[in-house]
Amino acid sequence: MGKEHSITRIDPVKSNKKKDTLFVYMRQHKWLYIMLLPGLLYFIIFHYVPMGGIIIAFKQYSPFTGILKSPWVGLTHFKTFFAGKDFFLVLKNTLGISLLNLIFYFPAPIILALLLNEIRSQKYKRITQTFIYIPHFVSWVIVASLTYQLFNSSDGIVNMIIKSISGNTIDFLAKPKYFKGLIVGQSIWKETGYGTIIFLAALSGVDIQLYDAARVDGAGRWKLMWHITLPAIRGTIIMMLILRTGTLLNTGYEQIFLMQNDLNRSAAEVFDTYIYKKGIINAQYSFSTAAGLFKSIVGMIMVLGSNWLAKRFGESGIY
Amino acid sequence: MIRMTYHSNKIKTGVGDRIAQVIIYLVVGIFALITLLPFLYVVAGSFATEKELTEKAFFIIPSQYSLNAYKYIMETGEVFRGLKNSLIMTTLGTTVNMFFTTTFAYPLSKKHFKGRNLILNLVIVTMLFSGGMIPMYILMGTLKLKDSFLGLALMGAISPFNMIIVKNFFQEIPKELDEAAQIDGCNDLKIFLKIVLPLSKPVISSVSLFYAVGHWNNYFNAMIYLKPDKETVQIVLRRIIVLAQGIQTDLIDFDSLGAPPDKAVKMAATVVATVPIILVYPFVQKYFTQGVMVGAVKG
Numbered sequence: 001m002g003k004e005h006s007i008t009r010i011d012p013v014k015s016n017k018k019k020d021t022l023f024v025y026m027r028q029h030k031w032l033y034i035m036l037l038p039g040l041l042y043f044i045i046f047h048y049v050p051m052g053g054i055i056i057a058f059k060q061y062s063p064f065t066g067i068l069k070s071p072w073v074g075l076t077h078f079k080t081f082f083a084g085k086d087f088f089l090v091l092k093n094t095l096g097i098s099l100l101n102l103i104f105y106f107p108a109p110i111i112l113a114l115l116l117n118e119i120r121s122q123k124y125k126r127i128t129q130t131f132i133y134i135p136h137f138v139s140w141v142i143v144a145s146l147t148y149q150l151f152n153s154s155d156g157i158v159n160m161i162i163k164s165i166s167g168n169t170i171d172f173l174a175k176p177k178y179f180k181g182l183i184v185g186q187s188i189w190k191e192t193g194y195g196t197i198i199f200l201a202a203l204s205g206v207d208i209q210l211y212d213a214a215r216v217d218g219a220g221r222w223k224l225m226w227h228i229t230l231p232a233i234r235g236t237i238i239m240m241l242i243l244r245t246g247t248l249l250n251t252g253y254e255q256i257f258l259m260q261n262d263l264n265r266s267a268a269e270v271f272d273t274y275i276y277k278k279g280i281i282n283a284q285y286s287f288s289t290a291a292g293l294f295k296s297i298v299g300m301i302m303v304l305g306s307n308w309l310a311k312r313f314g315e316s317g318i319y
Numbered sequence: 320m321i322r323m324t325y326h327s328n329k330i331k332t333g334v335g336d337r338i339a340q341v342i343i344y345l346v347v348g349i350f351a352l353i354t355l356l357p358f359l360y361v362v363a364g365s366f367a368t369e370k371e372l373t374e375k376a377f378f379i380i381p382s383q384y385s386l387n388a389y390k391y392i393m394e395t396g397e398v399f400r401g402l403k404n405s406l407i408m409t410t411l412g413t414t415v416n417m418f419f420t421t422t423f424a425y426p427l428s429k430k431h432f433k434g435r436n437l438i439l440n441l442v443i444v445t446m447l448f449s450g451g452m453i454p455m456y457i458l459m460g461t462l463k464l465k466d467s468f469l470g471l472a473l474m475g476a477i478s479p480f481n482m483i484i485v486k487n488f489f490q491e492i493p494k495e496l497d498e499a500a501q502i503d504g505c506n507d508l509k510i511f512l513k514i515v516l517p518l519s520k521p522v523i524s525s526v527s528l529f530y531a532v533g534h535w536n537n538y539f540n541a542m543i544y545l546k547p548d549k550e551t552v553q554i555v556l557r558r559i560i561v562l563a564q565g566i567q568t569d570l571i572d573f574d575s576l577g578a579p580p581d582k583a584v585k586m587a588a589t590v591v592a593t594v595p596i597i598l599v600y601p602f603v604q605k606y607f608t609q610g611v612m613v614g615a616v617k618g
Contacts, residue, residue, distance in 0.1 A: 022433060025433055026433070029426075029432070029507055030507075031506050031507035031508040031511075032425070032426040032429065032432060032507045033426070034508075035422040035423070035425055035426055035507070035508070035511065036422070036423060036426045036427075036438070038418070038419055038422055038423065039419050039420070039422060039423025039424075039476075039477055039482075040423070040438065042419055042423075042473070042476045042477055043441060043442065043445060043477070045458075045462075046455070046458070046473070046474055046475075046476070047445040047449065047450070048441075048445075049450075049454075049458055050449065050450025050451070050454035050455045050458055051448070051449070051450040051454070052450075052454075053450050053453075053454030053455075053457060053458060054450055054451070054454060056453075056454070056457070061457075063457075063460075067457070112347070112350065115343050115346055115347050116347060118340070118343050119343060119344065119347060120340075124344065124347075127351075128347050128348065128350075128351040130604065131351040131354055131355055132350060132351050132354050133604060134354060134355075134358075134597075134600065135354055137532055137536075137596050137600060137603055138536070138593055138596055139535070139536030139537075139538060139553050139592075139596075140536070140538060141536075141538050141553040141554075141556050141557050141561075141592070142553075142556065142589060142592060142593055144557070144560075144561050145556055145557070145560040145561065145585075145588075145589045145592075146357045146358075146361065146589065148560050148561055149361065149364075149560065149582075149585060149586065149589070150357060150360075155372075155373060155582060157360065157377050160377075161377065189353070189354065192350070193350075193354060220336070221336060221339060253539060254538050254539045257539065258538070258557065258561060272452070275451070275452055275453065276452060276543075279452060279453040279456065280452070280453070280456055280543060285453050285457065288452075288453050289451060289453040289454060292450075292451030292452055292453055292454075293451065295451070296448055296449060296450075296451055297448075300447050300448050303447060304447070
């Protein structure tokens with residue numbers, strides 16, 4: 001403050017000029033600032049105000065007293081959340097699904113993109129691509145509906161086939177042990193095809209001459225893939241991995257919520273569905289805000305952490 | 320597999336290489352088939368008779384056609400009310416999105432815009448951290464925006480990702496056009512409306528589609544914030560199939576059709592909810608692929 005003051009005293013003319021130019025600039029471009037306004041208000045009202053609303057995690061909020069008048073309770077809600085038996089169940093389920101996704105779902109588009117890249121017939125490639133992108137655009141409700149119609153134990157077609165072979169049916173939809181597999185399977189079915197786009201885009205930038213040169217040197221299909229194709233998409237793979245780690249606790253609540261029922265809940269409750277049930281159904285606003293805050297903070301640390309790691313290993317990172 | 324590698328090294332288009340090629344074609348083909356089969360089965364089933372559906376395990380072409388399932392859906396009207404609400408939500412939502420997104424992206428696309436970095440950082444922070452579900456729920460209640468299509472539209476008026484795509488596109492428009500218009504005495508608003516927007520049709524189409532598909536498919540927020548009279552098609556579909564609550568009949572008189580063909584009705588409902596997406600899919604495919612490419616180029 002003092003420093004600024006001394007600068008203005010030394011060179012008052014320059015500082016005034018600076019202020020003037022900003023003023024002139026803003027007047028000259030007043031429409032730019034007017035256009036900015038709706039979006040800016042949107043971000044303040046619908047993003048920053050809810051961030052401020054997080055303080056209810058440290059209060060005993062009730063809709064009747066309001067946010068400001070509700071009494072402070074410190075870390076009570078966090079203590080209840082971490083000490084409760086739900087916490088470990090929810091954490092276990094969330095991490096379980098995320099890990100399975102990381103192992104099976106994450107590599108799927110990479111493998112499919114590599115396979116598509118090997119296909120020489122452009123027509124065959126184009127037709128298969130047209131089909132495999134479709135599921136990305138249908139809603140999770142439709143995916144859940146298809147799953148129910150295919151897998152239910154009374155008249156689902158998968159169970160009808162299983163029954164005609166083994167004589168028994170398997171209740172995929174109600175047994176907790178099948179839940180995680182069902183979720184990962186749905187994700188692979190829905191997003192693998194669309195997920196190839198970003199890798200194929202990266203591959204389209206590879207210089208064909210590299211392949212030709214390597215072929216002259218006697219490199220076969222697998223060597224080309226290992227030494228040219230994979231390095232070309234390494235940056236993209238790492239970027240996608242960063243994005244994934246950031247969402248480790250974000251297991252896509254629409255998908256999971258739609259597949260939950262009273263019977264499979266022990267395997268199916270994840271952070272987002274838990275927050276929804278505690279907060280919106282049971283109206284435990286403060287408690288579920290605390291749970292949500294925990295989730296947001298861990299998520300943010302994971303994104304920034306993996307981004308930092310990626311930069312350390314010489315990749316460009318995303319932020 | 321490894322042996323095949325060495326083999327193909329020696330003889331360029333040898334047998335091993337050809338076998339590998341066949342396997343690759345097959346794997347990709349099978350994957351494409353797996354994505355299609357559930358849809359084909361549901362479409363086939365929606366036209367089939369209940370008898371065939373319960374007796375046969377799997378078929379793509381029903382032996383006997385029946386439109387009963389669709390008649391049933393038409394007469395109850397529930398699915399169509401859902402479609403109507405979804406259409407309102409999607410149109411209104413996308414309009415709100417495009418207004419907020421383009422007006423916000425334009426000033427930010429100007430490198431000379433004072434305050435640009437500050438605003439961009441404000442946006443990036445919201446991509447990293449959010450208040451979460453409950454503070455938003457309370458806010459929506461306080462602002463009296465619950466149970467309103469407009470409220471739901473405003474709640475997600477700008478997706479930072481889409482905004483950045485639009486901003487990057489605006490940035491690519493040649494500065495000379497801008498300068499020429501300025502000399503002619505156009506202000507920034509006029510330049511935006513008369514020059515920039517008409518030149519930005521590709522990005523406007525693709526981002527509108529991004530938003531529209533998002534609104535059409537949205538389930539969770541519609542469930543939390545909208546009351547039953549504003550049920551979207553996704554909510555209706557979930558009620559019918561996942562919760563197995565059947566179609567609630569507005570009309571009691573169903574004697575003309577006999578017992579409701581339960582399984583076929585579920586399939587027909589799935590088809591009706593999917594058709595709009597399949598109809599716009601050719602456009603969507605064109606623009607989405609472009610959109611992903613544009614987004615992949617950082618700016």
